Amino acid sequence: MSAEERRRLIEAMRPEDAEPVPQLHQVDVPDELRERIEAAMAKYPQVRSAALPALWAVQRHYGWCTPEGMREAAAVMGVTPAYLESLATFYDLFRTSPVARHQVLVCHNISCWLRGADDLIGALCEAAGIDAHEADHGGANSPDGEVFVKGFECMGACDLAPMASIDERYYGPLDTDDARAAVEQLRAGSEVLPGKALAERPAAGGPEPDPDPRVKEVESGDA
């Protein structure tokens, strides 16, 4: 920044640009968003306990935590928007910049990394037209605005390694073919990776598999 730019920046600063707690009449909160935030506030004795649910509601409503959305939430909660922004930038699941329609978070922690997370990210990015380094360091959107890919820390699903969370559902184990298929399916709006979702596993309520033949042997031995 040049000295001249700095001078102009300072001259443009007005006391009313500061952002204390906004008043409700200064923002235009959509009713649905306001109801969600108020419902969250009603659950806790301390209003601040509702900050994360409120940010979550903002993200659901606008796709990401927009400055205006955070101001609206701040006005409903009676806190400063700066407080909400400090939380939104702290937690990885909150987006503080515009984000593509579908979100693919790829685990790059030890288990997944050992099982090929780098290749998985590479394949996803190649299919989506994203720079893989950028995706792995903070996340990146595809040029068509359909897919956001981000290298992510452990999501606690090491049994699925290498895994990814696609639009908040866990999938794995995934290979590079799955990656290409997933991007295509997301673009087409069709079902993503049938059979690969954690939710479709028996332990998560999916169909029971055939019994393990070895288990049968032990049982018959007992009998």
Added chain:
Amino acid sequence: MPDPPRITLLVDGVEVEAPHGAMLVDAAKHGDVEIPVFCYEPKLGHPVGACRMCVVEIEGIPKLQTACSTPVRDGMVVYTQTERVKEAQSAVVEFLLVNHPLDCPVCDKGGECPLQDVAMGWGPGRSRSVDPKRHFQKPIPLSPLIKIDRERCILCYRCVRFSQEVAEDEQLQLLERGSSTFVGTFDNRPYIAPFHGNIIELCPVGALTSDAYRFRARPWDIEDAGTVCTLCPSQCNIKLTVRDERIERVLARDNVDVDDGWLCDKGRFGYQMAESGQRITEPLIRAGGELRPAGWAEALEAAAAGLREAGERTAAIVGGSSSNEDGYLAQRIVRKALGSPHVESRPSGGPGVESRRTGGRGPAGFLRQGLVELSAPRLAASVSDLDRAESILVLGTDPLHSMPILDLRIRKAVRLRGARLAVATDRPSVLDGGAEETARYAPGFVGGFVSALAAELGAAGYERARGELGADAERIAGALKPGSTVIVWAGPDARGLVGCARALRLEEDGAGLIEVPEGANGRGLREVGCLPVAGPGLSDVEQGLDASGIRDALEAGSLEAALLVNADPIRDFAGGPAWGEALGKAKLVLAVSMFEDASTRQADVVFPAESYAEKEGTVTHPDGRLQRLRPGTPHPGGVRPMWEVLAELGALLGEETGVESAPDALAAIASEVPFYAGISHEEIGGTGIRWQERAAARYWPRVDDVGARDEVPGREVEPAGRTAPEPGDTGGRAEDVDGVIRVGTYRDLWAAEVTDRSPALRFLAPRQALELAPRDAARLGLGSGHEVEVRSNGTSVRARVSIHERVKPGSGFLIEGLGDRAASLRGELVEISKAGEPE
């Protein structure tokens, strides 16, 4: 609160005695052991133990402990110099420096930098770091007053803690996480808040620097000069950073009994007014319609001749920034040399003076009696009493605007000790958020509210109010605790306070009243005799006219001369521009002023005034603490000490004061003000002394000597129906009347000459705004930013609409002190009409 018991511990083999529960880092100082710290700053509240710089070894605890957050107990054995400790501290320094640029040669903090000191004292001396450091755009403005260099930041949290836990504005936050963390604001907005300058002083590195001080001086170029800021009644203790006889900066001079070590931005950056090139530096005399420079002898003679001629038809207005000495000498000249009783120092009248709405002026006996009663030593609370009070009532004032540093002190009491805060004001206060109870009365109805409160508290002779007023008073009364309440109050109509004080047993230790005067030295000026109803020491004198009476008399010609000492009534007093007409009719206006302003334009003789940085003298804090002003810079040009000028003027008029030095002037005051008896500069010292704590306090006038009065003060002498609103009065609600609201006024923190005269602060200068409740704005068809005209009885003020949710419907608020007629509308029902669309 009793002092904690003292215990003994062993630090590095030396026995150290310290109070039980003190933090180890403080306790070690009793044994002359310094433990290095970064994030530790007791002013910020509870320690956080974030930086790990202060780790020490404690016998019996296997791991190293942070000395800043470990309370000491008897028999503790501590080592601060073992290999293990040294290695850990050296590692912490190495970590702190991992991302620090070490650009000390071009850094403003160089030479007074805690990081430099600690790195030299406890660091490894060499860096093993080979990786690139963090990079940010730098330096960028965090606000128009502060630049932030995020590369230098070591993430100690101090500034963020200040914003969150002291000022409680919460605009400054740590954004992002881990190694990406940085200090910032929402959406890159500027951080603009009234106390934000404190983060410059808190920053232990050069990450937050004052825009005005950047590259102006090095620590070895400068001298510190301790004095007291007289820009508002807080009277914070300050250190002027002086280089080549110019003030370059103002720092806090920690005085726990006054300011807790904080300053508001007005005090921190307002020094620029003293250094302004536009100051009047020599006496001026009007000749042929123009003011021309004159020598002192000529100017003094011209002033004396004019005053001699006017004689008892002279009035003096003493402005709030005047020292006790200035005020005392001015009133002595007017009373003794000229035989006039008309001396005033209150822009809109002090306690006991009726507001315009209730009309008229009470009898002198009562006015003095109210003063004597409400300012009595037994009812006086000190600022530090706020740290002990169980409940605090803020009544009729918003400390942020009237006495900013009290705002922080009250927040501290609520935050750290859970003191119960009640706020009763006409205008919404910034303290409302932390208050247990708040009550809004209609502008001008404070008297009714206080009487209702006295009744709810059980004071004899007060009638309980009905309806909303009664319910509000009941809620507020419920939040207060007898014997342990401090009431911070301001306003003219607060006579029911005597009843409240009695019912709440405010004469007990740790309870009491703190009155926020209108002027910075309002209390001192009152006690040295700058009142129309009382002389020095609140002595009985012939009653003079108050401010509006003086204005009317000047206008009518029954007063002929006006002596304005550090006062610009056109800007600061009720009536505003009407003063211009009144002063225009006077035969002689003698103005003592730092600048040419609206009032000096009417002056015939102008004496250049000293700034607070040049003054020698004393001021009296609202809690009775006498404090010393000490000259930090020489007088510019022909400016002379005001006590000297006034003493000479007195001599020319035949009043020999014998004052030949500032200590002489104080001695003269002490001889006439019984409860200041014997006080001297030496006794006041660097941190001041409350006169209530000296033996001479027993000479405070006795209420019975002041005049006959009833058991219940205020009732007897006042006409019926004044303490409470008339039956059927809705407390100023005017929603039913189309287009009409009741207007209150307040003195905005920045509605002051210092804002206009200090380049750094100019961007804060307020524009006239009419604050309205959303409902009223909708009813009147007004939106934020609309230009409106506010009118009543031929007085009109233009303002921009500003909508505030917490404004009581039916009320509206204008800013005083902007040189318009807003203050004349106080308490009036006004009509509002649109004068323009929003910008």
